[in-house]
Amino acid sequence: MTTVDASLLERLHQVIDEHMDQADYSIDQLCRELGVSRTRLFRVTKECTGLSIALYIRQRRLLYAHQLLMTTELRIAEIGDRVGISNPSNFSKYFTEHFGESPSTLRRRRAETRAEETPFPNLRSTEGAQPHADTSIVKGIADKPLGQTTHLQNVRDRTQPSRWWVGMGLTGCIVIMMLGWLLANRARQPASGMHPLPSIAILPFKNMGPADTQPLVEGITDDVHTSLSLAGTIKVIARSSSDQYKDSRKTIWQIGDELQVTNLLKGSVLKNGDHLQIRLELIRTWDDIRIWSKTYEGGYDDLFRLTSRLGQDLVQQFTQPSGELISDRAAQPPTTSMAAYNAFLQGKQLIQTRSKAKIQAGLAKLDEALALDARFADAYAAKASGYHLLENLGYVASPAIQQLAEQNALKAIQLDSTNSLAYSTLGSVYADHYQWANAQAAFRRALACNPNDAYANYWYSLLLRAVGRPSDAIVYSARALELDPLAPVMMAGHVVNQAYAGQFAQARATLNQNQLLFGDSFLYPFSRGLYAMAHNEYAVARAALGETLRLNPAYTDHLPSLLYCQARLGQTDSARAYLATLPDTSARNAYLKAVVYAGLGEREACLRSLKKAADGGYIYKDLLVFPPFRAYHQAPMFQSILRQYGLPLRPMKSTLP
Known part of the structure; x- marks a missing residue:
């Protein structure tokens, strides 16, 4: 590295540090402030560090985040903001990838270390104290060649100016960590950028x-x-x-x-x-x-x-x-009529709002489109989706609605044999009616037509889970989450698939990686509750499912699961009170009672209620893998329910595709 390049790198550090908390500070702004071209900045950074400028900035942010975690009491979310990584999920993910442990784990380990070192905290002497350097962080790096060294500027904690200096011991550790990481990662950085795949x-x-x-x-x-x-x-x-x-x-x-x-x-x-x-x-x-x-x-x-x-x-x-x-x-135009296309666009946009009145208005617009072009396959597929949403969201409870969804999906397929939306909607309709083989065929065709359809991947994963193939379901829910990474429903479905497949460590990792991003969604504690229930952690599951109801009081579908957990913990009064108030008027209510009876350990009452629900035309789609019923799989009555609904007699091993 030349003297000029070293000077540029030194100024680069200073500018990054000055704008550390500005998440939207762009590379163009950085170049203007440094007075260099993008090409030169990229070349110098790559030659000196082995990283792209974006990755180098990120690593510098993470090093400062580590410093704040070790030396301040700021909340983890605040630290993410201070280092310009405002997305909580990404902050946790990047930090864990870099340091081998999550921010919360580091903070907890720091507290434990302090407790061990200071058994009498009120008597601690500060006279002559030296800054504590956590040497465990650099374990294994000392034997690596350091190569070209760079100077790491101290960055001021803007909220606590009196604590911004943390001592040369910690700074030295950070320098070693940074150099060790850079050298270790030179070989694995893709030449074309951060991500290896198009x-x-x-x-x-x-x-x-x-x-x-x-x-x-x-x-x-x-x-x-x-x-x-x-x-x-x-x-x-x-x-x-x-x-x-x-x-x-x-x-x-x-x-x-x-x-x-x-x-x-x-x-x-x-x-x-x-x-x-x-x-x-x-x-x-x-x-x-x-x-x-x-x-x-x-x-x-x-x-x-x-x-x-x-x-x-x-x-x-x-x-x-x-x-x-x-x-x-x-390459084919969807319709020959621009007027039909305009009506289709309006109808599709109305349906995407997912409100009952607008779905119905959207269906009317789609009818206008089809009146102008009776061979408009996309309009039929959108109608099928709209009818399915009306029933699926609980707006209309009528077999006729699902028949309309099926008819319109089939008409779309008749006109366009590659229509992914039509196939995936058809798969959902068949799954809702326990037609497992037809549903699987429809979903597989949808994915053959469009493997990038996030919802087709997700819905197919739910089908595989329902038929006792949670290990296979993970493959498709992981793909759905990859394609739609900001959708909480994708995260929740993936966690539950992992838990039901017995992959508890992976489920915990998914929850930890997504807590800060999705923690405010009711689907986060919901998925955590089902994970804990599958892992027999009933106290954790009870708390998580209770939080689900607090965040979304209208989501009462898993109230019986909460009562199940309470009963398993010996708190049976609420469960029995619920049973007394639940009217015995529907197949669905019989199923809800079965979940609570399972928590109370009343085997025969549980099985009778499940059979009553099945005879009335209702089973829970995850019946085969739902944790409360695991103990009953070999019971003759449970086996007869599985046969009645065409389900395998036991959860299946992986059989991809």
Whole structure:
């Protein structure tokens, strides 16, 4: 390293430290303040540290976070904010990857160490005290060659200025940790950036025209998402996660880190009368460099030709020229009528709100679209999804609704044999009616058509869990969580799959990694409660399920599970009071009673209630793997229920695919 490069690296440290708590401080701002080009900054950082500038900044933030954890009483979430990693889940994940333990574990170990060193804390003498250096952190690094050293600036704790200096002992440890980490990681850094696989998130396209063209913008965004998803060789993040960055001030590399993608696609749409303009910009996340951009223009009647062309152009950025560029489905226009397409976009947007009135209004709009084009497969698929939501969300309880969902899905498939939404909706309808084989066939076809469909992966995982294959379910729920990393339902489903498969260490790890991100969602304590119940930790499960009800009082489906845990802990009064107040009027109520009877250890009452529910047309879809019934699997009555509903007589071993 030359003297000039060393000077640049020294100034780089100073600027990073000055802006440590600014999560949105960009690389462009950094270059301007240093007075150097991006190319030179990237070269010097890579040559001196073996890391990209984004990763180097992150590691410096983590080192300061470690310092704050060891020397202050700030809350972990506050420390994440102070070091510019404001996403709690990512802070915990990055910290654990770097130091081999989570922030909470380090904080707890620090407290235990202090307790051991100071048995009489009130008598501690501060006279002549030396800063404590936690040497266990650098265990194993001492034997590694240090190579080129760099100076680490002390960073001031802006909230507690009197405690910002932590002593040369700790600073030395941090330097050694940093150098050891850099040298250990040189070999495993991918040459092309942070992420080894081609992957992309499509940020919400900006509407540059009037507000009433927003459905068109959403439709174009969906078309681009579909084109990339159907390519089959690219990981495409679900819109439910990428849409959360609408109007976000986060930097490109922050979004890339949080979604774990190598590329972001930004776009804008302007409809001015009959003229349409679409601008696209593909940005590499690890170094914030624009690698491709293009503007498409034409008449509104040319919309499908434009979207087909831009989809083709985008897929080419990730494939070899001789490879398959785009599927036949993505290249075909969805309808021959622009009026039908407009009605379809409005109907689809209404259904996505998931409110009863808007779902019904959306179905009416889809009928308008089909009146204009009776061969509009996507409109039939959207109708099937809308009808299924009406029943699934409890808005309408009628077999006729599910029949309409099935009929519209089948009509969509008849017109378009590659329609992933139609297949996945059909799979959900069949699963709701315990038609396991038909549901599996539908989901597998949906995933063959579009492996990047997060919800198809998730719903298929639930089906596999229901038929006693939780180990196989994990494969698909992990994929769903990878594609939709900001969706709490994906995290919850994955945790429960892991717990029901007996992978308790992995389930705990998933919960720990996602606590700060999803801790405010009722689905976090819900999944933690089911994990603890599967692990026979009834006190933990009781507390977690109680927290679920506190966060979402309307979610009473697992109140019997809470009472089950209380009964297992010997607290039977609430369970018996619940049984006395539950009317014996439906098959579902009979099932709820069975869960509570299992907690009370009343075997015969539990089995009779399960049989009554089954004879009345209802079983819990996770009956085969639900922890309260594990002790009853070999009972003849339980086995007869399984046969009655076409379920295997015992949980199955992995049989992928």
